[in-house]
Amino acid sequence: MIIIADGGSTKTNWCLVTEEGKKVYFNTEGYNPYFSSTAYIVQSLMENLPTDLEKSEITEVNYYGAGCSTDEMRNIVAEAMKAVFTKARVYIGHDLLAAARALLGTTEGFAAILGTGTNTCIYNGREVTHNIDSGAYILGDEGSGCYIGKKLLVDYLRGYMPEAVRKLFWETFKLTPDDVNEQVYTQPRANRFCASFSKFVYDNPVNIEYSRNIVRTSFEDFFRNLVTHYPNYQKYTFNCIGSVGYNFRNVLEEVVTENGMVIGNIIRSPIDNLVKYHLELAPSQL
Structure with missing residues (x-):
């Protein structure tokens, strides 16, 4: 039995593929190695994996995760997977590669993530060949749920909200302004806290124009800083994975078109296409 997983900073989507080809889907929290240690990941998996999952029968784990962009970070996750799935061969990849493979399969092109965080790349049909650093949630991540949430919170703190x-x-x-500052500056996983407010922006019924402006300026910042710097970016279609890009698609499409790109695939989660990639397009990673 093999496992294929896509892990964001907030949630991980898993698919177990049995020897008979049956697919079983389940979720756990996200495990970004910049914020989660090996020990934490092991404990969380032991507590949250399905109770009927026979971990010792898993022979292969293909895990793609946010933050898994260096050998050091990948090793944090790999050691956790090896501790939980003791008989499995383990492959750890970056969630950006998962996005590219899910969106483009074996075709070259442009791929992006717009979820809790942000990332972009040019993909050659197998690997990421060009990536502009997103700067993560403190320095960058323009267009992400965290970025949108931060814009909302700043307006709240400064009294700019209608x-x-x-x-x-x-x-x-x-939440008082002091509560917000405490959550952001003294509590763990401030990125998740900020990103959680993107749902308020999406649901806000009292001033749609205000919410729309926050989202539009966030996507404009995303394009200006993380898309237009790729050479000949306009020759590619715009392909995107993530709840933010999916939920705010109408605004995103406007910004994409204004920047001279054509809309390609915009999907919420890569897991279905990622499973297809591993089972049909490139069945052997290990």
């Missing part, structure tokens, strides 16, 4: 939005924000979250 009054009706500010009232709804308070009724929804009961």
